Amino acid sequence: MATRKPLSHDDYTVGWICALPVEAAAGKAMLDDEHQPLRQEKHDHNKYTLGRVGCHNVVVTCLPAGVPGTNAAAIVATQMLRTFTQIRFCLMVGTGGGVPSHEHDIRLGDVAVGLSVVQYDFGKTVQGGKFHHTGLSNRPPYFLLAVVSELRAKHMLEGTDLSGHLSRAFEKYTKMAATFAFPGQEHDFIYESDFDHPEGLADCSQCDKQRLVPRSTRPVQEPIIHYGPIASGNQVMRHGATREKLRKQEGVVCFEMEAAGLVDVFPCLVVRGICNYCDSHKNQKWQPYAAVTAACFAKEFLSEIDAVHVQEVRTAADTTETFHAISRTQPQNTSFQTSSPLPLAESRQMHTGAYQLDSSSNSALADLSRLNNQKISNHAHGMAGDLSHLTPRKRQHRGSPVIV
Template sequence: MSRQPVMRRFQPPGREALRPDAAPTSAPTLLHPAPSVSGGKRSTPKSRQDEYTVGWICALPVPEWQASQILLDEEHEDVLISPPTTYSYVFGKINGHGVVMGCLPEASMGTTSAAAVAAEMRAVFKALRFCLMVGIGGGVWSEKADVRLGDVVVSRPDPVARTGGVIQWDFGKAIQGGEFQMTGSLNSVPETLLSAVGKVKATLLHKSKFPEYLKAYSQYQDSYPEYANRPNAPDRLFAPSFEHPQGKDTCDSCPREQEILRPERPSNRPVVHYGTIASGNAVMRDGERRDRIASQHGGILCFEMEAAGLMNRFPCLVIRGICDYCDSHKNKQWHSYASAAAAAWAKELLRNIQPSLLSNENTIDEQTSS
């Protein structure tokens, strides 16, 4: 039996708050969950690993895992784990649900690493009912889907395209003409999650707590402003064929005539999109290839690198904050804010699932063995 390391307790702003650049590479040392937005108090630490029903996986320690931990209503320290685990976890509660947050090892992105973490979580935390994959991804803008930086994309089955919400875009076979044909999609999203997604989608804006959860990051304005504030960097989308100038860190020198002009939005509030997410083991950084693959499969909204490793092992929903447009103009300026937006929406999702009802659902092992 192994004991997870005791995490630091919450320190109010003004005391020595740790910054991301001081975090070890194995796990971020923030681990100071913000007080519940609803005003609830954190309970005493839990010690039973069978009381956690929701798995939450991030690919990057900073900013994804760190942003997620901030939104814990409670943090459970000193949790006894048996058998010993290879990967690091953080435990707590969000809207009444026992949540175990895992993260891929530093510099270990991709579907294979995600599958390894998912397999361990399934083996160790037997009470889990489903998993959320929460983090960042690259958006695919189109006339039909006005996906922009800072928005959130949520996986949802597409009956027309016959996809289960996530497709593995680099898994298939080569066909005549050099094209690539996928040989199937991944498992669909569980009904419990689909029902909750529908409820969140139908919630009137003034009743949704998504903006409130996103605003909760302002409590850490002094120490972690990157989560609380939209970046000063402009949201620019360029023609698919226009390559980013070599040696330039920003798009300041990119000509405006290569930019796709879009109408200004009336609000900076992130927009949530629901549809197909493409997952693979390679980073998508080619605008023309992005659009070609997206159009071939009924309108992909987002590309990322881990979800395909989970979908055939876990009942899973993928939630991605948009940090770039999958082209050569990638940079990290939107990573933190996009991570915060994804985590805030995931928390709103859990608010719309009653813990008492979830406890009556089959565990992951029961779901996958039936």
């Protein structure tokens, strides 16, 4: 239920971005209180839900329906920061595909937290038509990684409270459990990476059970949190052999489609609930539960951050302006690298040619183009990139934000 007294735009310091409605619903369920909506900038076409998580005022938004990918995520974030100029960082919260290994016994419903993000479909086509991956790796800001370390240590001693957050959400939204409840371990299985799903079959009921990877049953239902690199690109990964190849090359724990559009521009932490294993056997059965486990972790993460500490961090908008200033002082990069599809990975771009960008989106894309040129230039010259957003700045005298 919305509170009576609306806050100002400057009172909101955390952005929460989702790609799908099911992810946005899970995010909204984590709000301790919901606030009244505020007036938006003329060219901001995002839809926002405003509320409080712990001591933080949070802005929740979702990508437009049917418009996934890294560019769409960056445009949504850019418009959000133009309306809510005091946002310090964003959380990209939703679902992704897990990459199990001997080090990470990843199961459906577990959570992957990105210690870095690799754009795996960024590279060039070389002699013989082979795709050479040159994707850049970017990390969240140090202050977010410090919170990750603190929370990780706390979980080692005390365990997580993800199930508690989920139970409280189900109590608040009584119809939610029918969609977001745990599907059951009997529906969690993974096939050998070189065994593709037979064409024409709607489910795995006729798949060769001899090709299943043997795994022990977990004694408890509580999701496990995995930390490591997350692979991001503009296509759905649905091929076990390609998944394994990139796991060996990059050590990734998860694949997703939006993060690469954010982390190289905005202060951002990526949180993904595991809903499939990036192979041809994937389905949507686990998507709601995975979305809500990721949202539960995001809520627990925010509970570890002090509101005063957040106020001492530079705004995300200031960080973006710093990148712009650097970009204008650098010579134009005349070499081009393209986002090219990996072999046997299914494209998820839908109706791209029919998607008309308004003036604000074109402006956002122009900004992102300049930032991308700088990113490529820095990579080519061995530069680590701009770290100015890690330095606390003296706050402007706008008054402390109100927490409702």
